[in-house]
Amino acid sequence: MKKLLLIAAIAVLGANVNAQEVRFGAKAGYSYSTLKMKEDGKSETSDPLHTFYVGGLVEYKLSDKFALQGELLYSPLGGKMKIQAADPQDPTTFLNFKAKRTLHTLLIPVSAKYFITEGLSVSAGANVGLILSAKEKLTADLGLGPLVELEGDQEVDIKDQVNALNLAPFLGAEYALENGLFFDARYNLGVSNLAKHAEGNGKLTNSFIQVGVGFKFGGN
Known part of the structure; x- marks a missing residue:
């Protein structure tokens, strides 16, 4: 009986190892x-x-239905915020500006994937973002059409105003072809407060949608 149990355990382990597959790849998108x-x-968005x-990415397939995936991505994230400031020459007059904030971010997404079919999968995970640098550039809104870039204005370093960690849980979907080409989309919900010197209960978060294409190769 012990020998039969041992043989059965080895067979199950062997089947599990054969089902496992490691694939590497690259991806890019919008x-x-x-x-x-x-x-x-x-609140204001x-x-x-x-x-x-x-x-790039690495996918570790545990079975026909489940896999784990880790990635290392670069993306300049951020947004364009409206700012109203008093005219220094006439404090009773207010000027409208738009501040373009760019957060140059290293993203480390880790996710669990479930395969609905061989090529179609859904995923859930967390995106750990490390903000490498943060810049801000002002443009003037004169109400006469396109925004006007301020003369002589340069991007200002605002890294000391921004927390370095941008944590964003996400949901996504992927469709892969047999030749290794795949298409994916994700919604990342920012939960970390990026405002380093926020007053009171002030909070600044960064959410983003990703849609892209990639290629996977390798495997056991």
Whole structure:
């Protein structure tokens, strides 16, 4: 009986090992990023920043239905926020500006995947974002059409105003072809407060949508 149990255990283990598969790949795509400000029960969402992401991945398939995936991506995230400031020459007059905030971010998404069919899967996980640098550029809204870039204005470093960690849980879907090409989409919900010097209950978060294409290769 012990020998039979041992043989059965070895057979199950062997089947499990054969079912496991490791694949590496690369991906890139489009990001739709916004900033959301909350304070005193009020919230405001910025205009979007249309940007990109690029990086690599590793997928570890546990069975025909389940897999784990880790990635390393770069993306300049952020948003365009409306700002109203007093005219220094006439304090009773207010000027409208738009501040483009760009958060150059290293993303480390880790997810669990469930395969509905061989090619179609859904995923859930968490995106750990490390903000490498943060810049802000002002444009003037004169109400006469397109925004006007301020003369001589340069991007200002605001890294000391932003927390470095941007944690964003996400849901996604992927469709893969037999040749290794795949298409995916995700919604990442920012939960970390990015405002380093927020007053009271003020909170600044960054959420973003990713839609892209990639290629996987390798496997056991």
